[in-house]
Amino acid sequence: MxxxxxxxxxxxxxxxxxxxxxxxxxxxxxxxxxxxxxxxxxxxxxxxxxxxxxxxxxxxxxxxxxxxxxxxxxxxxxxxxxxxxxxxxxxxxxxxxxxxxxxxxxxxxxxxxxxxxxxxxxxxxxxxxxxxxxxxxxxxxxxxxxxxxxxxxxxxxxxxxxAVTTAYHAIHRRGEIKENETVFLFGLGGLGFNALQLIRAIGARVIVSDIKQENMDEAKKLGVPEQDLVPVGRSVRKFVEEKGLVGKIDTVADFAGTQETFEDAQYIVRQAGKMLCVGTLNHKNTVHMKIGIRKRLSIIFSYGxxxxxxxxxxxxxxxxxxxxxxxxxxxxxxxxxxxxxxxxxxxxxxxxxxx
Ligand SMILES: [Zn+2]
Ligand SMILES: [Zn+2]
CATH class of the missing domain: 3.90.180.10 (Medium-chain alcohol dehydrogenases, catalytic domain)
Structure with missing residues (x-):
């Protein structure tokens, strides 16, 4: 050669x-x-x-x-x-x-x-x-x-x-997301899209929320059913109530990390559920101690x-x-x-x- x-x-x-x-x-x-x-x-x-x-x-x-x-x-x-x-x-x-x-x-x-x-x-x-x-x-x-x-x-x-390695580490190694879970995914940026595909490959149900319609359209193209797409601008907590998802969300995978998503996560996740934190759009968010302790939540951070x-x-x-x-x-x-x-x-x- x-x-x-x-x-x-x-x-x-x-x-x-x-x-x-x-x-x-x-x-x-x-x-x-x-x-x-x-x-x-x-x-x-x-x-x-x-x-x-x-x-x-x-x-x-x-x-x-x-x-x-x-x-x-x-x-x-x-x-x-x-x-x-x-x-x-x-x-x-x-x-x-x-x-x-x-x-x-x-x-x-x-x-x-x-x-x-x-x-x-x-x-x-x-x-x-x-x-x-x-x-x-x-x-x-x-x-x-x-x-x-x-x-x-x-x-x-x-x-x-x-982007893929970080999402893989978060979903598989830190979140340990399993086939029988229902996952709520916030944020469809570069990492979030990989996370979405990884969760779907595991076989778990995934409900998706993002602030951009074009990202929601992409999620739909990837095969997320209409009923699992939170309409842009809709209250996430109301959506969860209306769709009968209260007490059913095992893991919230937060690839946005805004005040709003972190707050919503604590309300919508089931008792003894997991909050998997990867996004940092807001540098500081608030933990509701009463919710976290009474629901016995796990907040899991993932990096790299x-x-x-x-x-x-x-x-x-x-x-x-x-x-x-x-x-x-x-x-x-x-x-x-x-x-x-x-x-x-x-x-x-x-x-x-x-x-
Ligand atoms: Zn990088
Ligand atoms: Zn070393």
Whole structure:
């Protein structure tokens, strides 16, 4: 196989502390870290949190003064680190999805040792304070690599690493939603749509509420029956009463997280039910102690996901159970794509391709 030589430098979209606009800058091409790979990127997903990463400088201690943005990636392994075991299951030429926060994996890490790598402070954070994927080349630790199955496109794989993985972790691992449940889902953004498909794949009944009619129309297209779509603008609590759902909602999956949805959730969830919180549209919400205790509710928060969630997510995409909405763009157009995303002009997600 003819391989093109790896260049010494490349152009990447970078965050510089003090500058709120992304900088298109020439930097050295890294080499494979001892326990990871050098990857030639194929696709990198744009996330709304890129805007926050550019403009909010109150960030954790590991954030570098300058770093390459992009935390959703898919690429081809072109170099393997010296300490990667030969039986690791990966080889040069493999197309892999890149999990941006795989954790350090050390036994003495307070997070990784308790199976919480997504909260690890010491491991690498690709595109989140450290060099990420808006570049032609990037590195990834072996812990953050998952092989892309046949039939899954690089763009799908890239966006799967964040929006699908996070939704999978929430629905399956934190919410532990089961087939016989009735779930009330608030919020059909990028994450919420994945959650909807995941819940339906489990076989649970799902009732959906969103403030945008076009999102409700999409939910209908995905097969949610009319009776389980809360009309836009209708009182959720009234809807639940009228449809005979009082005492029947096992889990409220809140992918919005507004004052209103968090409040409604406490009223509509059944006794001993679960409130699964993923959205943070409002930074503060109110817990009704009397309701929470008398109904013996569980409020469960979920954040991020892990390589095992990513592997499952890719499998579900391959099987056609999950179909993440993604369109393709060009790496060079990142600032324009991010602006369009911010302005609400993009449905689903955009993956940036090289060139
Ligand atoms: Zn993201
Ligand atoms: Zn760790």
């Amino acid at each position: 003819m391989t093109t030589p790896i260049p010494k430098t490349m152009h990447a979209w970078r965050k510089h502390r003090g500058n709120m606009e992304a900088v298109w800058e020439e930097i050295p091409v890294p080499s494979a870290p001892p326990t990871g790979f050098l990857v030639k990127l194929i696709a990198s997903g744009v996330c709304r949190s890129d805007h926050n990463l550019l403009t909010n400088e109150k960030q954790p201690s590991w954030f570098q003064q300058q770093f390459t943005l992009g935390h959703e990636g898919c690429g081809t392994i072109i170099e393997v680190g010296d300490c990667v075991p030969s039986n690791c299951g990966f080889k040069i030429g493999d197309v892999i999805a890149l999990l941006s926060v795989p954790g350090c994996g050390q036994d003495d890490c307070p997070e990784c040792s308790r199976d919480l790598p997504q909260l690890c402070q010491t491991g690498y954070h690709s595109g989140i304070g450290q060099d990420g994927f808006y570049a032609p080349y990037a590195t990834i630790d072996v812990r953050g690599a998952v092989k892309v199955p046949q039939g899954v496109t690089p763009s799908q794989a890239a966006v799967a690493t964040d 996901g892990q390589t095992q969630d990513l592997a499952k997510a890719l499998e579900l995409i391959q099987q056609g159970v999950l179909n993440p909405q993604v369109e393709d763009g060009k790496l060079y157009d990142f600032p324009a794509v991010l602006k369009a995303l911010e302005a609400g002009n993009i449905k689903g997600r955009i993956a940036l391709l090289q060139g």
